[in-house]
Amino acid sequence: MLLLPGILYLLLFFITPLISLVFTSFQQPVINGDIGQYSAGFQWQNYTDSVMQYLPLILRAFGYALLATVLALVVSYPLAYFIGVKVRGYPLVQSLLLTLVIAPFFISFLLRTLAWKQIMSDEGPLVVGLKALSLFPNDGHITGTPFAVIFGLTYNFIPFMTLPLYAVLERMDVRYIEAGNDLYASPFTTFRTITVPLSMPGIVSGTLLTFIPAAGDYINASGDFLGSAQTSMVGNAIESNFLVTQNYPVAAALSIVLMAVILIIVGFYVRRAGTEDLV
Amino acid sequence: MSALGSATPGGIARELEAPVAGRRRGIRWRGLGLPIYTALALLFLLIPIAYTFVFSFNDSGKLNIAWQGFTLDKWLHVCDAQGVCEAFGNSILVGVVATVLATALGTAIAIALVRYRFRARGAISLLLFLPMATPEVVLGAGLAAQFLSLGVNKGLVTIIIAHTMFCISFVVVTVKARVASLDPALEEAGRDLYGSATAVFWRITFPLLLPGIAAAALLSFALSFDDFIITNFNSGAVDTFPKFIYIAAARGIPAEANVVASAVFVLAIVLVVVAQVTRAARAARAARQARQLR
Numbered sequence: 137m138l139l140l141p142g143i144l145y146l147l148l149f150f151i152t153p154l155i156s157l158v159f160t161s162f163q164q165p166v167i168n169g170d171i172g173q174y175s176a177g178f179q180w181q182n183y184t185d186s187v188m189q190y191l192p193l194i195l196r197a198f199g200y201a202l203l204a205t206v207l208a209l210v211v212s213y214p215l216a217y218f219i220g221v222k223v224r225g226y227p228l229v230q231s232l233l234l235t236l237v238i239a240p241f242f243i244s245f246l247l248r249t250l251a252w253k254q255i256m257s258d259e260g261p262l263v264v265g266l267k268a269l270s271l272f273p274n275d276g277h278i279t280g281t282p283f284a285v286i287f288g289l290t291y292n293f294i295p296f297m298t299l300p301l302y303a304v305l306e307r308m309d310v311r312y313i314e315a316g317n318d319l320y321a322s323p324f325t326t327f328r329t330i331t332v333p334l335s336m337p338g339i340v341s342g343t344l345l346t347f348i349p350a351a352g353d354y355i356n357a358s359g360d361f362l363g364s365a366q367t368s369m370v371g372n373a374i375e376s377n378f379l380v381t382q383n384y385p386v387a388a389a390l391s392i393v394l395m396a397v398i399l400i401i402v403g404f405y406v407r408r409a410g411t412e413d414l415v
Numbered sequence: 416m417s418a419l420g421s422a423t424p425g426g427i428a429r430e431l432e433a434p435v436a437g438r439r440r441g442i443r444w445r446g447l448g449l450p451i452y453t454a455l456a457l458l459f460l461l462i463p464i465a466y467t468f469v470f471s472f473n474d475s476g477k478l479n480i481a482w483q484g485f486t487l488d489k490w491l492h493v494c495d496a497q498g499v500c501e502a503f504g505n506s507i508l509v510g511v512v513a514t515v516l517a518t519a520l521g522t523a524i525a526i527a528l529v530r531y532r533f534r535a536r537g538a539i540s541l542l543l544f545l546p547m548a549t550p551e552v553v554l555g556a557g558l559a560a561q562f563l564s565l566g567v568n569k570g571l572v573t574i575i576i577a578h579t580m581f582c583i584s585f586v587v588v589t590v591k592a593r594v595a596s597l598d599p600a601l602e603e604a605g606r607d608l609y610g611s612a613t614a615v616f617w618r619i620t621f622p623l624l625l626p627g628i629a630a631a632a633l634l635s636f637a638l639s640f641d642d643f644i645i646t647n648f649n650s651g652a653v654d655t656f657p658k659f660i661y662i663a664a665a666r667g668i669p670a671e672a673n674v675v676a677s678a679v680f681v682l683a684i685v686l687v688v689v690a691q692v693t694r695a696a697r698a699a700r701a702a703r704q705a706r707q708l709r
Contacts, residue, residue, distance in 0.1 A: 138527035142520035142583055143539060149580040150546050153557030160560045211456060218453040228695040235687050236457045242683040243464050244676050245641050246660040250668060251463035251470075254480060294460060344548070352550025355643065360664040371552045371644075378556055378648065388560055391553045402548050 154395075161388035172382030179385065186386045187393060190373045194393065197369035200282065200357070201350035204289035205297075208346050209339065211290065212297040216338070217331075220305030230306075237298050249288055249361050253279055256287075256362075280364035288356035293346040300345065304338030340405055348398055370394055464680065471673035478667035489670040490678075496671035502659035503675050506640055509571065509655060513578035514635040520579070521586025522628055526620075528587070529594040546584045554581060555648030562649065569651030577649045578642060582635040589634060593627025640679075 164177035187194070219233045240248060256262050256278040266272035278284050312334065316326035332339075354371030357363035363372075370390055378387035473479055474486035494500040528539070546554065558577050562569055601623065605615040621628075643657035650658055660672055 138523040138531075139539065142524040142587075143542065145520055146542055146546070146580065146583060149558065149561075149576055150554070151542070153554075153561040156561040156564055157553070157557040160564070214449060214452050215456045218449045222449060227698070228691065231691045231695075232688065233453070233457070235684070235691065237460065239464060239680075239684065240460055241637055241641070243467060243680040244657055244660060246643055246657050246664070247467050247668070247672065247676050248463040250660070250664060251466040255462070255466060257480075259481070291460075291463075294456075348548060348550055352552040353644075354552060355661075360661075371550070374552050374556055375647070378559065384560065384563070387556055391556045395549055395553045398548065398550060 157388045157391055160384050161392050163385045163388075172384065174384060182385045182389045183393070186389045189386075190370060190390060193368050193373050194370045194390075194397075196282075196367070197351050197371065197394070198397070200286050200289060200367075200369060201347050201353075203286050204293060204350050205343050205347045207286070207290040208293050208297040209343060212294055212301055212342065215294075216298045216301035216305050220302045221308065221310060224306070224310075234299075234302065237302075238295050240292075240295055245292060246355060246361075249292065249355055252284075252288055252291065253362055256284060279362055280359070280367070282367055284362040285357045285367045285369075288362040289350045289353060292353075292356065293350055296345040296349075297342040300341040301335060301338040304335045308334050344402060344405060348402070351398060352394060467673050468677045468680070471670055471677045473670050473673075475670050477669060479670040479673065480667065489674045493671050493674050496669040498654060498659055499669065499671045499675060502654040502656045505571065505574075505653060506656040509574050509578055510636045510639040512575050513582055513639045514632050516575070516579040517582035517586050517635045518628060518632045521583045521631060522590050522624070524583070525587045525590035525594050526624075529591060543584045543587050546581055551581070551642075551644040552648075555645040558645070559648040569649055570653050573649045573651070574646055574653065574655065577645050578639040581642075581645060582638055585634055585638060586631040589631035590624065590627045593624050597623055 159176065160174070161182055162176075162178050162180070163174035163182075164179045166173040166175050215237070219230055219237070223229050223233065254260055258277055258279070263272065263276070263278055267274060267276075308331070312330050313326055316330045317323075321329070351369075352371045354369060354375050355361055357367045357369045357372055359365060370393075374387045374390050374394070377383040377390070470479055470482075471489060472485050472487065473482055474484040474488070475481075476483075489496075524539075524543070528536070555577070558573070558580070559569070562573055567573060597620070602615055602619055605619045610618070641657060643655075643661060646655050646658055647661065654662070656672075656675065660668060663669065663672065
């Protein structure tokens with residue numbers, strides 16, 4: 137059977153880890169045990185405690201991810217429209233432009249983010265330049281602020297947004313747009329009532345491909361990259377609880393909460409798009 | 416720049432033919448907005464890449480932050496910086512093994528999903544969709560929790576297991592499209608000619624699927640090579656290239672890391688562009704031959 141090995145692999149290394157995450161999230165510390173020692177239990181409290189403690193980080197993660205998704209959509213749509221519709225008929229130009237869109241994938245995500253950090257740092261060209269022009273307060277910073285984190289998230293996910301938008305716009309029949317124009321609709325009305333609905337599948341998958349990883353990201357918000365302690369997201373809390381303080385139950389509980397919220401949001405979306413289309 | 420494609424004489428002529436553009440003939444600048452925007456957006460995407468590339472030539476000490484002057488030293492002695500080449504080697508090893516495993520497992524699933532009707536279809540689609548809808552931090556923490564409870568020591572093997580897991584779904588998506596466009600008559604012909612099941616697969620199905628499989632393998636390798644979030648949870652003491660950068664970020668990235676990243680970037684871009692230009696040239700030649708035949 138062709139399916140068996142792959143499905144078995146996913147059951148073993150995707151489903152059972154999620155189950156063990158659930159078990160871990162209910163564990164209790166071993167009395168008089170070492171740091172990082174836990175035993176099986178049913179500590180529902182782990183959830184209430186960690187959500188109470190990390191609520192600002194959870195809300196921040198979804199808030200930042202939402203803003204970054206909207207910004208990435210606004211930036212990517214015209215880009216995808218130009219490549220998918222305007223330069224149709226020039227396949228080479230189209231594929232070269234697409235290569236430029238995915239070019240960031242060919243260089244480490246972490247190095248790209250660090251490059252922005254250095255460009256926007258207090259000694260970097262951007263801040264120094266803005267200060268010289270008196271457009272920026274002398275004691276102001278860019279890195280470490282929510283602006284920098286949302287900027288980084290937007291930047292890093294633009295290709296993920298552009299590709300599905302392009303895939304849909306490229307196949308869109310432009311005669312519908314011409315029909316709208318012929319019927320004296322304003323360009324804006326044509327865009328709103330024809331182009332956007334026709335590109336909806338691309339918008340749905342692009343926003344999912346951006347929102348989900350952005351909500352769980354902990355690189356952009358990290359103090360070593362674009363963020364600071366004031367911009368920590370839920371991903372940062374999961375990482376530090378799991379890998380630094382070895383507080384596994386809290387990390388597991390936060391992971392389950394993050395995944396549950398995301399699945400609710402995705403479920404809402406998938407009802408419109410259908411899983412068969414996305415897989 | 417090629418982003419101004421529609422501003423070329425041919426492009427403008429084509430636009431003028433369209434009824435919409437015809438009406439706007441007087442205000443040409445309106446048609447230029449989108450090309451200019453595209454050029455600026457692409458430039459924006461390339462800024463940090465250019466920055467990384469430029470700073471790979473920086474004559475810096477341990478910290479590669481301020482510009483100190485041009486040098487080729489870092490390119491000529493990449494492996495002098497401690498750990499860079501070792502981490503890079505680990506990333507290549509993990510990428511290759513995870514790609515082979517994920518491509519084999521994923522291709523088999525893709526063929527089965529398109530070809531056969533079975534009852535658990537919906538459940539399997541969901542099982543394939545979920546890893547893509549799960550944030551990486553959850554995938555990483557879940558696997559790490561499992562390895563912890565089983566007492567498995569984390570290292571290269573656990574990284575490979577993790578990477579194979581998240582690549583499978585992407586392979587299925589990529590190959591499935593190709594399987595769906597395959598003409599079943601070709602395989603039937605093979606069977607009619609008394610080809611065994613294995614012979615039909617390797618001599619007909621596999622070669623026809625190859626472009627899709629190759630695309631899936633490239634995607635897997637790229638995903639694996641650049642993954643940090645899941646790796647960080649399952650790598651133990653082993654460094655991959657992204658993990659090396661993450662750890663070094665706290666104290667400063669050596670310019671050698673920029674060299675490695677820039678070299679990989681240039682190689683990848685050259686390969687992609689050469690492939691695209693060759694394909695375009697081949698298409699143009701085919702079109703010319705078709706015209707001559709007529």
